[in-house]
Amino acid sequence: MALKLVSRSQWGARAYLTPNGATPYSGPRRGVKLHYLGTPYSDRPHEQCAAYIRQLQAQHMDGNGWSDIGYSFAVCTHGYVHEGRGLKRRNSANGNTTLNEQDYAVLMLVGSTGLTKPTDEQLHGARDAIEYCRKEGPAGDWLGGHRDGYATACPGDSVYAWVQAGAPRPKASTPEEATVALSDDDAKKVAKATLTIDGVIANPNPATAKKNTHISLATAARNIEIVTRRTETRLAALQATVDKLVSLIGSGVDTKTVVAAVEKAIADAVIKVDIDVTGPGAS
Structure with missing residues (x-):
């Protein structure tokens, strides 16, 4: 599937703070870590997703004191991949500087309650983000969750099970053949x-x-x-x-x-x- 990338300007990102927000990776990334919100989340029309990403950025910058939204990318339930810190700037979501330097951080908009399982479109989008990081990052083949190497429940059991399975694309659903019982x-x-x-x-x-x-x-x-x-x-x-x-x-x-x-x-x-x-x- 084609990557549905939403640039920072398209979702209305604030300018990141320098110098920390401009810190580049010092070398190739080992792989990609998946994250979830860890808070309640309800699905919404795609027209409202950009506003939610802006809310996350404000929380990270104004609440946490970070220089930008913490994630490399954020994937909404409609399969769109929103550019966070992107491919070149070091993320701040994996737990510490070493872990942030080691892997990209891809957030899936699912919560600890409410919407807890990613949609098929979202799984496709997350897979697109992983492949984009590997092809353009560069990132190695390693794949894991936030909890790998850091004490947290993130990315939640549902997302983590998908990661452990190798982050496969969902199978295309085909309508079942109708069974007609003739008298x-x-x-x-x-x-x-x-x-x-x-x-x-x-x-x-x-x-x-x-x-x-x-x-x-x-x-x-x-x-x-x-x-x-x-x-x-x-x-x-x-x-x-x-x-x-x-x-x-x-x-x-x-x-x-x-x-x-x-x-x-x-x-x-x-x-x-x-x-x-x-x-x-x-x-």
Whole structure:
């Protein structure tokens, strides 16, 4: 899936404080750590997500005294990846300077109560963020949660289980096939409607048709196959007729010869296939 990146200017970020907010990573990152909010969270329309990210930034800067929002990226439930400190500036969310230097910090907007399980869109977005960090960071293949190496419940059991599984993309959901329970009477009606297609009478033993609906339906399917083969044969013969006409046009052959050739081709096209589905050759 394509990364749905929301830049700082797009979500309305405040300018980070210098010099600390501009501290670059000193080397490549080992990997990526996932985080959650650790507070109650309720899902909201995507139009309100930017305001919530701004609220987080204000909490970190004005409440915690940090130089910027603490995370490298924040992923909303709609799968959008909001740029925090980004790829180049060291985050402040992993617990201490060493841990912040070691891994990127990707927040998923899920809480300790309320919305506690990420949506499929959010899982895709978080996976996009991980791959973006690995490709552009650079970050290594290591993947973990905030709790790895630091005493915390973050990123919550649901997100952490996903991380431990390798952060897979959710499987595409496919609608289940509808199961239609036909009554015996309905099945008999279907059999009656299909057993006489193109004049083919199919029940191998009419006396048992009322008792053996399944056999009747199977025979009906066989008849449909026969009709299909007849149709295919006739279409092939008609195509041969057209080819014959094309070959004769402009060849200097007189009209009488052309008419005779066409009449013969049409006669050949009307192929009469007489298949006895109840005989030894039926399958």
